[in-house]
Amino acid sequence: MSTTLRKLEVASPVPADIDIANSVEPFHISDIARELGLGPSHYDLYGKHKAKVLLSVLDELQGSGDGYYVVVGGITPTPLGEGKSTTTVGLCQALGAFLDKKVITCVRQPSQGPTFGIKGGAAGGGYSQVIPMDEFNLHLTGDIHAITAANNLLAAAIDTRIFHESTQSDKALFNRLCPPNTEGKRRFSNVMLRRLKNIGISKDRPEDLTPEEVKKFARLDIDPSSITWRRVMDVNDRFLRKITVGQGSEEKGMTREAGFDISVASEIMAVLALTTSLADMRERLGKMVIGNSKAGDPVTADDLGVGGALTVLMKDAINPTLMQTLEGTPVLVHAGPFANIAHGNSSIVADKIALKLVGSGGFVVTEAGFGADIGTEKFFNIKCRYSGLTPQCAVIVATIRALKMHGGGPEVVAGKPLDPAYVTENVGLVEAGCVNLARHISNTKAYGVNVVVAVNMFSTDTEAELNAVKTAAMAAGAFDAVICTHHAHGGKGAVDLGIAVQKACESVTQPLNFLYPLDISIKEKIEAIARSYGAAGVEYSEQAEKQIELYSRQGFSGLPICMAKTQYSFSHNAAAKGAPSGFILPIRDVRASIGAGFIYPLVGTMSTMPGLPTRPCFYDIDLDTSTGRVVGLS
Amino acid sequence: MSTTLRKLEVASPVPADIDIANSVEPFHISDIARELGLGPSHYDLYGKHKAKVLLSVLDELQGSGDGYYVVVGGITPTPLGEGKSTTTVGLCQALGAFLDKKVITCVRQPSQGPTFGIKGGAAGGGYSQVIPMDEFNLHLTGDIHAITAANNLLAAAIDTRIFHESTQSDKALFNRLCPPNTEGKRRFSNVMLRRLKNIGISKDRPEDLTPEEVKKFARLDIDPSSITWRRVMDVNDRFLRKITVGQGSEEKGMTREAGFDISVASEIMAVLALTTSLADMRERLGKMVIGNSKAGDPVTADDLGVGGALTVLMKDAINPTLMQTLEGTPVLVHAGPFANIAHGNSSIVADKIALKLVGSGGFVVTEAGFGADIGTEKFFNIKCRYSGLTPQCAVIVATIRALKMHGGGPEVVAGKPLDPAYVTENVGLVEAGCVNLARHISNTKAYGVNVVVAVNMFSTDTEAELNAVKTAAMAAGAFDAVICTHHAHGGKGAVDLGIAVQKACESVTQPLNFLYPLDISIKEKIEAIARSYGAAGVEYSEQAEKQIELYSRQGFSGLPICMAKTQYSFSHNAAAKGAPSGFILPIRDVRASIGAGFIYPLVGTMSTMPGLPTRPCFYDIDLDTSTGRVVGLS
Incomplete structure (x- = not known):
């Protein structure tokens, strides 16, 4: 006992x-x-x-x-x-x-x-x-604080990289990324070797790269409109849902529409929940996709050089x-x-x-x-x-x-x-x-x-x-x-x-049986889940079709599916109680958390940043400074 | 030993x-x-x-x-x-x-x-x-993370309060702030009693307030252009220096120009450094001033109802x-x-x-x-x-x-x-x-x-x-x-x-001797410090004059002075090495950290949000996942 x-x-x-x-x-x-x-x-x-x-x-x-x-x-x-x-x-x-x-x-x-x-x-x-x-x-x-720090370091790396790429030639960029040491020798850091591998360059000495390879390596050429990585904060701050960043004069007019989610909505939280070891977490954090290059290739945290630092923050x-x-x-x-x-x-x-x-x-x-x-x-x-x-x-x-x-x-x-x-x-x-x-x-x-x-x-x-x-x-x-x-x-x-x-x-007798295998198409997987909701079929928006096509082309179609649907009904309509059936499930958009390891179709609009009411809970919360005890938490 | x-x-x-x-x-x-x-x-x-x-x-x-x-x-x-x-x-x-x-x-x-x-x-x-x-x-x-959380909770409270005040009558606002309980009774929370005291209403039952007092209590009437409270993040994210918030459709066009500092620039960090006890910290956090009402009165964290919650986050x-x-x-x-x-x-x-x-x-x-x-x-x-x-x-x-x-x-x-x-x-x-x-x-x-x-x-x-x-x-x-x-x-x-x-x-023999007493004017204090720099005099911008006048009127002139000056010279000019003298020290602006307890004149422009270079340190930082050890930190 x-x-x-x-x-x-x-x-x-x-x-x-x-x-x-x-x-x-x-x-x-x-x-x-x-x-x-x-x-x-x-x-x-x-x-x-x-x-x-x-x-x-x-x-x-x-x-x-x-x-x-x-x-x-x-x-x-x-x-x-x-x-x-x-x-x-x-x-x-x-x-x-x-x-x-x-x-x-x-x-x-x-x-x-x-x-x-x-x-x-x-x-x-x-x-x-x-x-x-x-x-x-x-x-x-401090886990959520670590996630906030890691998520936002990656976000800062994205905007700053676009900024620096916009003002430098391929050669200058490369020289800054791989500066000569006091003996005049250059070297790739480990995370750069990961990027080289990702883009199919099997060289490990900076001086061996051709000018074309220098360009391919040094220039991520991120398409700003493709960026899906948002900043996060563990606070209900509705005014950060949609913002414009980069309005300082030093940022030279490189403004961009961006936004904040609450920290637990970060892909890094999903990585933490799904990882199985430090080595696995390092891989997942490094392969998180933040958007695409203008050529349509996925750009990862490791491409930005930051996968290792994120792992250190999350260790x-x-x-x-x-x-x-x-x-x-x-x-x-x-x-x-x-x-x-x-x-x-x-x-x-x-x-x-x-x-x-x-x-x-x-x-x-x-x-x-x-x-x-x-x-x-x-x-x-x-x-x-x-x-x-x-x-x-x-x-x-x-x-x-x-x-x-x-x-x-x-x-x-x-x-x-x-x-x-x-x-x-x-x-x-x-x-x-x-x-x-x-x-x-x-x-x-x-x-x-x-x-x-x-x-x-x-x-x-x-x-x-x-x-x-x-x-x-x-x-x-x-x-x-x-x-x-x-x-x-x-x-x-x-x-x-x-x-x-x-x-x-x-007294359990049966083996574990998944709802769908991984090796079918994204749409087939979505449809299997929709049937479990009672749906008669699935309807894809143009945007959803485009994204499914993109992720399939990028090689991500083997991932499991994570439906972003209301919890208040089996269907997409929160008012449909009981066990609705025969409805057509609409897929508004499809996104991906590649590091965490799933594709997430959006069934409706999901709020990822709550707000505060007129009288938030905090009105009652205080510290009894004589005892050090928290009062008013409910 | x-x-x-x-x-x-x-x-x-x-x-x-x-x-x-x-x-x-x-x-x-x-x-x-x-x-x-x-x-x-x-x-x-x-x-x-x-x-x-x-x-x-x-x-x-x-x-x-x-x-x-x-x-x-x-x-x-x-x-x-x-x-x-x-x-x-x-x-x-x-x-x-x-x-x-x-x-x-x-x-x-x-x-x-x-x-x-x-x-x-x-x-x-x-x-x-x-x-x-x-x-x-x-x-x-986790101390800096706690500061980030507290700082940003206060920031969220500001924008949300302006938003809710803009859409509600005095009465509706009051009813939401002091809702009746199941027996129909209303009550003020402790932090509301602090506000009532601040604004000179010595009543403690909501039903006793006159309509005028209801308005005075419930409506902070914050002047958006006076807000000095910025959001913070412990990341070098230069693209957040100047932003526009509130661009989501739910925020109904209430956009505002805002910005982020790095977390250690938060007034809450200065409060933490200068506080002497839990009770003292509660007071300091509550009296932090975030801006003024349209009538020119300071608006504090306690006016927003959040001083206790900030203390809980910082306990x-x-x-x-x-x-x-x-x-x-x-x-x-x-x-x-x-x-x-x-x-x-x-x-x-x-x-x-x-x-x-x-x-x-x-x-x-x-x-x-x-x-x-x-x-x-x-x-x-x-x-x-x-x-x-x-x-x-x-x-x-x-x-x-x-x-x-x-x-x-x-x-x-x-x-x-x-x-x-x-x-x-x-x-x-x-x-x-x-x-x-x-x-x-x-x-x-x-x-x-x-x-x-x-x-x-x-x-x-x-x-x-x-x-x-x-x-x-x-x-x-x-x-x-x-x-x-x-x-x-x-x-x-x-x-x-x-x-x-x-x-x-x-072998010390002398008593402690301050450079200036507290009970002289803000300008006299600034000038005493300027003389210690070797300055022959001080020059105030129009904005600085205005702020000194404001803080004096608001009753804050008894605070010590915290000069925001370059560290690279005794003077305001970083290039003036040695022991320059005879110069006129220019005061560009004057700000205040009322909770921390000082007035800070700005001698030049201070960057409160660093950026990342083309090749940040993070390129070298990684975790050796076999040992769990951090590598590449310098």
Whole structure:
């Protein structure tokens, strides 16, 4: 039995998240690490309650067995969220603190921007939380700051390179790139050798290049209109969505329309989430494509000479951060890519380390963003494809509230009072809404895992409503369907879910089965995913056709597909609840994250930079300077 | 005798900085902390070689004595730098590893931007360095990232507030700022009570405000043309110097000309460097002025509701970072404000903690940026004024190279070979150049400290040249003048300097004497500083006059003055070497950092966002993915 488990005294009604989080004194993180078999050489402490687990742990445990691998997805949510993170944490508290299993929760690091905007923090809720809550939501161990720094160094390199190329001859450019040393000798740096290889010049002495090769090497000739690399900031700053840069007089009129995304939308975040080692990260960062040359060839970070520097900036970020739940079970927080323009899952390295640390018979529970149509689909077809890992069980979180919405209930709007339909019994609405759950179950089951439905129970839910969900879930092929009260009761409220998940893992029989193979065309892959949404077909804009043609010509058609679609419907229309079918899915544009390793078709417009409301959360946030404690975080 | 001292084996010629830095295995930082009497409750580890020393240490040691306090400045430098950081580190290695003194080095955290641009790292050099060099230069413990986040949250709050005010009535604005809760009750958050106090409304219930008061409270009415708050990024991105924001269609045409500085130019960096406690930092961050209302009243961070959130973002950054020198003596790295638009000194809290930790008879050596006319002047008149600390000794670093330049030698240009005048004996040039040294000595001595001149010796310097400096320094009133070879020999090369500094500290007799009192006018203060430069008078632009009038009217005339002047001459003209006099100092503009606590007149144009050259340092920087080691940092 672990020495770091904490017995919770639960209060009713459930207090505010921050009050619950502050009501317990976290264990020193080295105690949590010790329970996992980790000694001081295996991690770097970041204060008393966070530690970065070093990647070298993976090498050390190479020969040992993996635990069971469980992914948590959800039905199509309401704008209020259905408690997927809370369920992920609660399930782990149950497995670790009540069922005596070795367990690690793997979750995404939240963006700091929304913490000060509308949304507040993201560490679970009620009696199922990751603590300390303020450290989880702010800075953490600096990974997102490292991404911001790396992303923007690359951005600065792009504009500055265009600027310098515009004012220098091929020869002058080459002389500056490969200056003679004190003995008059020139040399290529390693990253220049990568570029030479990319452009097919197999020479390694600068003096051997012909004038033509000098030009080809030194002049990237970036087409400014093709640049897809944007700057980032981990702040909700809507006024940076579209800007003009280069208006200073020293920039000599080389203005350009550009923009900022929030940092977690950076391709580098997706790279962090999908990489498997330092060497792999170096390759991925170097081959990120920022745009094209005027001749239509992709221009990479390594072409700009900056792939190595980006890796240096990211070298600590690759190590996942160990934290703990309210009940003292271990958590690995790592990476938080968008779930639309990226794949919305926490990192491969965190899951891999976790699987080794819990070992055979243990459990790793990892969360996939958005509904299962998006997060779980990408978990399997992108994340598992790159990791080579095989999950045994997928949990699908549902609420009576969301099912009623899918059954035809009134619109649910954040910040407005709920319609009475959602807080009084209406079995008919629930039954009708189960079409949404059923499609998520059958889609997920097709990957070869056992599906357990977790109904995140609210106090207004009735037994008849809950039974209706169970019945529908089993009819749709679920392995089990369980009612959970972890928000109100912590791990104790998810013990039945824990038992069901354990049985599901132990009794899985099928192999992992992807939705599509990689070696078909981009369009065929898009169409396979669209069919899983219920679409009858796909419609491509002219721009989308052009991009598909470009990426195919550039040799990128073998990548998996990452659909940028609303999470509020199976279809592209957020208002189409339930299980719509027969629609034509429109593809507005197609983009690519070559370093991360996927093509992302845009189904509609995705906002990649949130704004602040008239009264942002920050009005309530302050430091109690006498105790050093954060107040007002929600 | 300390157990964490390391004997250096020095090689000749001196190897590259990174090779020296990598040739020793740093002690675990908890060993360095233990030598200072610090236990695990006194610090937070950040990996194995960095720890944040908690501010609470100051409370604990309140009753104990302070060590000697030594500031290191320099003569007017060449563009190559004269080794001030190296001397600071070397002096401490001498005091700690050879003279058996308790000693702490206090240095600034370098910006990450230039590490990838032209300059390379900034951890000292040769056998006098702070290690590990890569951790010192990159991310450190996240303080600059916290500043970036806080600075940009405030920036986002400004533009968004203008936007929301433009589209809402007073009443709607007020209703959104103070929304009714579920019982229909409204309340002011704490930061709103601060604003109410600022604008002279002494009511604390929203419903008691008259319509006029509602308008006054809810509408900041910021004049967009008055906004001085810029966004920041810790990257050399010249294309962000001048930009237009708000060009997205959702921003409804509310475009504005704006710009980015490098993060260390943020006022928040100056606040961090000048604050004395969490409570003081909360006040300073809240009263930072971002611009004026259309009526000409200052608008603060607290008026925008964000002072508390900024403090929360900065709560860990206030703790200085403990590192070590090559010889195992302790270093506190903390804050790195610009030395022109800000005061260019490391933090007050680091110096205060250090003085208590070394205790009576120990030494704290802190570095002041730029030449002594700027860095040391601001050290005394701004930093010591806010800290209440009294230094005993000021070191002035000189090189034969710089003195020759001041004596009339040819121009020294970074990146170009040195003129032979600088590497062959020329006593006449040195003697002539000592006018520069002499003025720095007499200016510095006037503060009431003993002045020790440290000649940072190069291998080409001759005995006659070195003797000329000694003679001139003593004639100008120096306490002592010492030749040092710490770059080549580590602490051993600065033992004589250490002995001289010790004697200087022990024999100081005068009280601390500021250059100007605070209760004279802004112009009188500017003129006092100008006289110390050798100016015969001061000339104000129309804009400068306007700003002085504004700040005086707003009640800010009691603040100290922080001159934004070139470091390359006593005057405003970088080409005027030696000790120019009789010139009229032109003040182009006057700005203010109200939260940090100073007014800064602009003498010429200061670049606050560096650029990248055609071949930035990053071409050489990479990660050896087999060892995890950084290569190519210089």
